[in-house]
Amino acid sequence: xxxxxxxxxxxxxxxxxxxxxxxxxxxxxxxxxxxxxxxxxxxxxxxxxxxxxxxxxxxxxxxxxxxxxxxxxxxxxxxxxxxxxxxxxxxxxxxxxxxxxxxxxxxxxxxxxxxxxxxxxxxxxxxxxxxxxxxxxxxxxxxxxxxxxxxxxxxxxxxxxxxxxxxxxxxxxxxxxxxxxxxxxxxxxxxxxxxxxxxxxxxxxxxxxxxxxxxxxxxxxxxxxxxxxxxxxxxxxxxxxxxxxxxxxxxxxxxxxxxxxxxxxxxxxxxxxxxxxxxxxxxxxxxxxxxxxxxxxxxxxxxxxxxxxxxxxxxxxxxxxxxxxxxxxxxxxxxxxxxxxxxxxxxxxxxxxxxxxxxxxxxxxxxxxxxxxxxxxxxxxxxxxxxxxxxxxxxxxxxxxxxxxxxxxxxxxxxxxxxxxxxxxxxxxxxxxxxxxxxxxxxxxxxxxxxxxxxxxxxxxxxxxxxxxxxxxxxxxxxxxxxxxxxxxxxxxxxxxxxxxxxxxxxxxxxxxxxxxxxxxxxxxxxxxxxxxxxxxxxxxxxxxxxxxxxxxxxxxxxxxxxxxxxxxxxxxxxxxxxxxxxxxxxxxxxxxxxxxxxxxxxxxxxxxxxxxxxxxxxxxxxxxxxxxxxxxxxxxxxxxxxxxxxxxxxxxxxxxxxxxxxxxxxxxxxxxxxxxxxxxxxxxxxxxxxxxxxxxxxxxxxxxxxxxxxxxxxxxxxxxxxxxxxxxxxxxxxxxxxxxxxxxxxxxxxxxxxxxx
Amino acid sequence: xxxxxxxxxxxxxxxxxxxxxxxxxxxxxxxxxxxxxxxxxxxxxxxxxxxxxxxxxxxxxxxxxxxxxxxxxxxxxxxxxxxx
Numbered sequence: 001x002x003x004x005x006x007x008x009x010x011x012x013x014x015x016x017x018x019x020x021x022x023x024x025x026x027x028x029x030x031x032x033x034x035x036x037x038x039x040x041x042x043x044x045x046x047x048x049x050x051x052x053x054x055x056x057x058x059x060x061x062x063x064x065x066x067x068x069x070x071x072x073x074x075x076x077x078x079x080x081x082x083x084x085x086x087x088x089x090x091x092x093x094x095x096x097x098x099x100x101x102x103x104x105x106x107x108x109x110x111x112x113x114x115x116x117x118x119x120x121x122x123x124x125x126x127x128x129x130x131x132x133x134x135x136x137x138x139x140x141x142x143x144x145x146x147x148x149x150x151x152x153x154x155x156x157x158x159x160x161x162x163x164x165x166x167x168x169x170x171x172x173x174x175x176x177x178x179x180x181x182x183x184x185x186x187x188x189x190x191x192x193x194x195x196x197x198x199x200x201x202x203x204x205x206x207x208x209x210x211x212x213x214x215x216x217x218x219x220x221x222x223x224x225x226x227x228x229x230x231x232x233x234x235x236x237x238x239x240x241x242x243x244x245x246x247x248x249x250x251x252x253x254x255x256x257x258x259x260x261x262x263x264x265x266x267x268x269x270x271x272x273x274x275x276x277x278x279x280x281x282x283x284x285x286x287x288x289x290x291x292x293x294x295x296x297x298x299x300x301x302x303x304x305x306x307x308x309x310x311x312x313x314x315x316x317x318x319x320x321x322x323x324x325x326x327x328x329x330x331x332x333x334x335x336x337x338x339x340x341x342x343x344x345x346x347x348x349x350x351x352x353x354x355x356x357x358x359x360x361x362x363x364x365x366x367x368x369x370x371x372x373x374x375x376x377x378x379x380x381x382x383x384x385x386x387x388x389x390x391x392x393x394x395x396x397x398x399x400x401x402x403x404x405x406x407x408x409x410x411x412x413x414x415x416x417x418x419x420x421x422x423x424x425x426x427x428x429x430x431x432x433x434x435x436x437x438x439x440x441x442x443x444x445x446x447x448x449x450x451x452x453x454x455x456x457x458x459x460x461x462x463x464x465x466x467x468x469x470x471x472x473x474x475x476x477x478x479x480x481x482x483x484x485x486x487x488x489x490x491x492x493x494x495x496x497x498x499x500x501x502x503x504x505x506x507x508x509x510x511x512x513x514x515x516x517x518x519x520x521x522x523x524x525x526x527x528x529x530x531x532x533x534x535x536x537x538x539x540x541x542x543x544x545x546x547x548x549x550x551x552x553x554x555x556x557x558x559x560x561x562x563x564x565x566x567x568x569x570x571x572x573x574x575x576x577x578x579x580x581x582x583x584x585x586x587x588x589x590x591x592x593x594x595x596x597x598x599x600x601x602x603x604x605x606x607x608x609x610x611x612x613x614x615x616x617x618x619x620x621x622x623x624x625x626x627x628x629x630x631x632x633x634x635x636x637x638x639x640x641x642x643x644x645x646x647x648x649x650x651x652x653x654x655x656x657x658x659x660x661x662x663x664x665x666x667x668x669x670x671x672x673x674x675x676x677x678x679x680x681x682x683x684x685x686x687x688x689x690x691x692x693x694x695x696x697x698x699x700x701x702x703x704x705x706x707x708x709x710x711x712x713x714x715x716x717x718x719x720x721x722x723x724x725x726x727x728x729x730x731x732x733x734x735x736x737x738x739x740x741x742x743x744x745x746x747x748x749x750x751x752x753x754x755x756x757x758x
Numbered sequence: 759x760x761x762x763x764x765x766x767x768x769x770x771x772x773x774x775x776x777x778x779x780x781x782x783x784x785x786x787x788x789x790x791x792x793x794x795x796x797x798x799x800x801x802x803x804x805x806x807x808x809x810x811x812x813x814x815x816x817x818x819x820x821x822x823x824x825x826x827x828x829x830x831x832x833x834x835x836x837x838x839x840x841x842x
Contacts, residue, residue, distance in 0.1 A: 636820040637799035644803050645818040664800050683800045687807045720775040723800065 021121070023048055023173075024092040024100045025114055028084035030055040035107035040068055043103060043111035051091065052105075055084040081170075082191025086184065093176045104170035108134070113211040117173040120209045127175035127255060128205035129196065133165035134213035141215045152193055155238045158291075159245045160200035161320030165208050167196050178204055181254040189230045190237040197241050201251035246318050283322045290394035292321040294386035296329030301338055301382030303374040308333075329389055338381065343370045346377030392498060493546050500542045504535055513752040514538065520671035520756075521746055533747070540747040544588050544699055562700070563707040569693065573601055578647030578690040580681050582713075584658035584738055587698040587748040588705045593654065596627045603628035603652045606639045606680075608661060628654065638663045640680055647688035655681040657694070657734050658751065660758045666728040670735040675756045682730035683723070686715035692730065694737045698745045711737035762834040765812065773808050774801060786831040794829075802827065809833075815840045 025048040029036050036052070043050045050070035056078035065072055073091060075084065085102055092100050099121070101114040109132065117130040136146060149168050156167045170192065179195070182202055186194040200206055283292070299312050312330045316323040332338070340363075347355050350373060355362065363370070504510065511534055518525070518533045525533065572579045581596070583589050596603040605628045631639040631646075631653075643653045657678065664683065665676045685692045694711040713733050718726045742749055767781040776795065788794040791802065805827075806817050815837050817823045826836035 636824060637802045640799050640803050641806055641817060641823050642819045644806055645816070664798060680799065683803055687803045720801070720804075721777070727800075 021099055021118070021126075022097045023118060024088075024095075024097045025050045025111065026053060026085065026088040026092070026100050026102050027051070027105050028053045028055055028081050028088065028102065029057060029105035030078055030081070030084075031057045031059045032105040032107075033057070033059045036105050037065060037068070039103060039105055039107055039109075039111060040065060040070055043114070044069055046111055046114055048101070048114060051088055053084040053088045055079065055081065080188035080191070082184070082189075082194075083187035085174075085191065086180075086187075089174065089176055089179050093180060097176055099173060099175050101173050102170060108213050108215060109171040110212050110214070113171060114173070116209050116211060117171070120207060121173055124207060125205045127178045128173075128207055129175070129179075129199050130173040131164060131166060131196070131206065131208040132169050132171035132211035133208040134169050134171075135210050136213060136215075141213075145215075152234070152238075155242065156193060156197055157288075158319045158321075159238070159241045160197045162196070162200045162206050164196065164206060165210070167193055169208075169211075171211055175204070178202070178254045183252060186233070186237060188233060190233045193234065194237055194241070197245075198251075199254075201245075202254040204255055246315070248318075280322070280324045282324075283320060284325075284397075286394045286397040289322055289325050289397055290390035292316060292323070292325040293329040293393045294383075294390040295319065295321060296326035297332060297386040297389045298382040299326075300330030300333030301342055301378035301385065303339070303342075303371050303378065325393070329386075329393075332389065333382075333385075338385070339374060342375075342377035342381045343373045344377065345381050346370075346373030346375065349376055349380070396498070493543065497539070497542070500535075500538050504538060510534070510538065510752070513754070516754045516756060517671075517749050517751065520673060521742060521749070536747040537749065540699065541750050541752075543702075544748075544750070547588060547699065547703070548590060560704045561697075561707055562704075565707075565709045568709060568712075569599070572691050572693065573599065573650070573652065576650040578650050578688050579652045580647070580685045580690050580692045581652060581654040582657040582681050582692050582694045582734060583654060584656060584696060584741075585750050586658075586696055586738070586741060587745060589656075589697055593627060596652065596654065598627075599652060601651045602646070603654065604631050604643060604646045605629075605654045606631045606633045606643055607656075608633045633661075638680055640684060643684055644688060647684060647690050653684065654695075655684075657681060657731075658738065658755075664727070666724065666731040668728055668732040668735045670756070671739060673756050675735070676758055677731040677735060679727040679731050682713065682715040682727050685713070686717050686726070689717070692734075694734055696738070696741045698741070698748055710741050759834055759838060762813075762837055763830050766809075766830055766833055766837075769808050769812055770795070770805075774804060784830060786834075787829050789829055790827050790833070809837065813837045813841060 025043050025046065027036070027039055027043060027050065029052055032039075040050060040052060050068075052065060052070055052072045054072060054074040056075050073087070075087065088102075089100060101117055103109050103111050103114065113132050117132055120130050121128060136149070149166060152167045153164060157163055168189075172192075174195075178199070182195065182198050184191065184194055184198060196206055283289075295315060296312055299315060300308055304311050308330055309327055312326050313323050316326040344354050347353065347370075511531075514534045514537050515530060518530055518537065522529065522533055569579065583593070593605065607630055631642050633639050635642070643655075646653055655678075660676045660678050664679050666679045667674050667676050669675075670677075681692055684690070692713040692715060693709050694713070695707060696710050697705050697707045700706045711733055713730050715730050716726055763786060764781070767784045770776050770784065771779060771781045774797075779795070784795065790805075791797045797805070802823070806823075809815055809817065817826055817836075822836070826833050
């Protein structure tokens, strides 16, 4: 449908509009002469009647439109975009239109997208405001626009609870009677935010559909958005809306409220468990959980003695954040710690001195005299603690979410649960050295309890958001390393403990995965005992992660290691037949490898690609040459030919003896259950005449580890027929050595997957 | 060359103890690993050691090993080439 050539004097009659809903397309314009006629032409091509509202342009911009089949309404003076839109709305309503689509005159919107808005309107509830959410993917999109949009979305979400992708878009479909009934007071760029918030308050549905956007390169862009003035207007508007939203007064409605199902209230009272579940699940994206935690801590720190919980619940309901998280976080500010901190800070701010007298008299009986100090201090301590708490919660819940994403994203079964934190180690040490953006991003993608470094590149990215979320997550990592730097590995542990706690409480998966081992290691353990074991297991894993991170962060750091059997290794090497060092994913195995650099002969490690990546990260950061060279386990014959050559030169080859990832294997008993173990190591040793030393490193305290040989195996050179028996015998001895190690160090087993199904 | 091939076959049957196979039944072009004779990585290690022992030829990595282990013929050629 195009403009009707017959119609010389186009009228605004509603009957000429397309579709069942009489819709007018409105282009408010102020000094956009260069782009206006193009926009109007494209708008006419949609088949909708077009009204141009000239908001007092003084560049003669709307003069070139006489040839086009549109109506131009000129306002005598410039009163702002909001005023122009409202004028258009009034005109349109008088003509019998029921709805209007606004399109910016600067050419950033494609007027054809108006039809998408109409389609969305037809598909869902009506009346509704439909916003065309601009997909800002072009590189010419200014950063300030992206930030402004995220900022505006955030406040709109707080004020009215509507999660909208683009609250500043000028491409919108408005229902006219409802728009005109809204109590609007803003007339400039702040109009668009105000109308959204007030519409939601008034009971209107507000939805968005993705639309394209075109940002011309910076030089050609014409915008009348004046940085200081308009940002001030937006700030003022948000302040007003925010305060209004906190007031417990009803909002005027422009659509009749939905029939109140008596059911909702009854269900709440009758089913407390379901209610709690619903409340816990509300607004529970990581970011909004973090906001809730911030709010809870901030309010919790204020001296609202006796009414904390009520205030927190009130605010979290009003601001549409998760009330359970907010209340829980506010409990963190229970006396004495946080109030004392606040009072001390407040006292310092007011009088420049701390209260060092810790008597009852001063703190309890004179508490009323401390209230102002408390209040003042809480204004500083509350937000800061809130950021720490919110950051931690964001970090923890992002982890959970990422892992869930992976779980449902269908990673491959075997490696999926392969949680030994290699990737974590990589991330921890990887970031420390190069704290640049890429390091952070790498860290954020690679870490997570299930150390799948080589898959996480793809799946980790798909699990979560981009942009802001990424940066916030980077901030979380940065914070972790910062605290490690400032407070040594104790700082890391202090931060990690709550994260581990979150895992333990929040993830059923971690219990399921650790139980494969714990049930066999502690046969007969009850539910609660298993819980306790899981906690210790996880915490021990966390300690090793911190330990590795600490080694990466602090280049001066050295693990103090006891290696009582150093002589035996030296003696074995001296025999010149090579040595196979068999290790496992237990204890601080990477640190064990770090010690191999001190041997008189070269050391080779057979590793898969992901292990290599982790190990490289780890050792790249340590001073001096890497302690070993790598043999790729994914090469032909699993790198065995290369390893044999090394052994024959009298060198040392280290192999992980626990995880089976393909290649030759034997089935042996491990904690009384058959399991497949790799056997290449024994064949190599048999052929080279080398001994197999089972070297396992136990974490034995902060900054300490103990390396010990748990078994010496000398595989016999036998014929092909007897070979399976020989290999199974060796694997059995390894399995018993591992059992022995785990008998002494039950929580240092870090294969968080069903090891017996490998 | 032919003597080397025969010798390799004898090694396979006598030292590696391939069962149910006679030296003269092994064809020169048959792949040694996987499909053909059905040798695996454990055998590869053993074969490397046997070839060292009998011919004094070292296969130090799979760059060389890949072509040497293609068939009896390729292995014989490799040994012929690398024999001092």
